[in-house]
Amino acid sequence: MAEDLEKFDSMLLAMAQQHTGGVKDLIETIVSFLGRKTDFFVGGEPGAWEKVVMDAFRKQEKMSRSEHEAKIKERQDADKRIKDIAEKKKREREVQESKITEVTDDEADKLLKEIEEKRHEMKDEEPEEPAEEAPKDSKNDDDSDNDDPKEKGKLKPNSGNGCDFPNYKWTQTLEEIELRIPLSMTARPRDLCVVINRKNLKAGIKNQEAIIDGDFQHDVKVEECSWVIQDGRILVISIEKVNKMNWWSKLINTDPEIATRKINPDPSKLSDLDDETRGLVEKMMFDQRQKEMGLPTSDEQKKQDVLKKFMEQHPDMDFSKCKFN
Known part of the structure; x- marks a missing residue:
């Protein structure tokens, strides 16, 4: 029914x-x-x-x-x-710590002597190291990501794997997006204009310039989208993704992109999935990051490994003119 x-x-x-x-x-x-x-x-x-x-x-x-x-x-x-799970791990740590065996003074002296002897042996064997270079100035812990030209200039995701802007902010999971828009006045539903289509969104206060008006980066399920007013001053829009297997790098096409490589999904969300679905999601996330870095996906790596092994087993064959997809 x-x-x-x-x-x-x-x-x-x-x-x-x-x-x-x-x-x-x-x-x-x-x-x-x-x-x-x-x-x-x-x-x-x-x-x-x-x-x-x-x-x-x-x-x-x-x-x-x-x-x-x-x-x-x-x-x-x-x-x-x-x-x-957290309590179980805590109990396991406590059990491990309780298994620490006390040693006598004689045994302690013997251990210290052995450690000291090994230290001297290692020091005699180590080659003389050159002077350490001065550490490079690291203005940002994420500067290493600048080595990837595809990530250069992209914004770091907020704690909800979305982005914060002056007029609105959005967060996302693999399934949906939550958009929060602060309002300039206490409003009721009839005071607002919210139009959600498969490919675009328009939202704001009636008879005023729209706060957000543009095309989505990807299609959405209109029938699963909804909106409410929170505390009279915040418009909260829930947006259901059509493709639930990728992260959005921006909400509206005119927004600056976020670095999806830096997205860190909530581990508790992944742990709630069954093993097959969780494995599929983790594989998808790995493949997406590999593509963004210009590296082979997991399937491509498997093909390369098989080809490499075959070539090693047949060194007499010429593969220089072969093309592999």
Whole structure:
């Protein structure tokens, strides 16, 4: 039944986006349609329509609360697993530390003597080292990344693997993006203009210049996107990615790029995945970074290793004119 109803989501979402007054205005439109175009209110006993409406609302409330509680429990279970793993590692360290064996004074003297003798032997064998060069000035811990011309000039991701700008900031996981836009005034849904399409986004306060208006770097699932106003002063937009196997280097095409090589996904998120999915995600991340550095992917490395081994086994063969993909 739920799958049958979901086929109307795109139409209802398009309707909802046209009702700037929020859910209240949307419901008013639907009720008006039932009153004007059907016999919903007059086709049965007086008040019969109310039972139909309340039954439907109570059914959906029960389902929504059940799903909400299931998500909360899932997060709590994930947090508990992480906590249990941390406690287990702590206990293992404590057990290892408790296994340290005390030695007698004579044994300690003997160990110190052996260490001192080995130190002298190593010193006699070591060649004389040239004077150390003065350390280079390191203005940035990430300067090594400048060796890769593809990464030069790109911004470092924020803690949420996105980017912070004066007018908005965004974070991302492999599945979705969260965009947070501070508003210049306390606003209600009807005060805002938010239009989300598959390839572009426009958001801001009505009758004012849009705060953000441009094309996405990649396509998004419009039917899975949503937005809310937080504390009356922050517009929060949740954006669902179509391709859930790559990191975005920018939200809007006009934004400066971030260095996706420096993205550090939350380990707890990866640990929640099953082994097969986690392996696929880690392989994808490795291949993406290899491509950005101009290096072979894992599959390409395997092919090169097989070719190298074959060439070593057949040194008499000429491979100079062969082309391999």
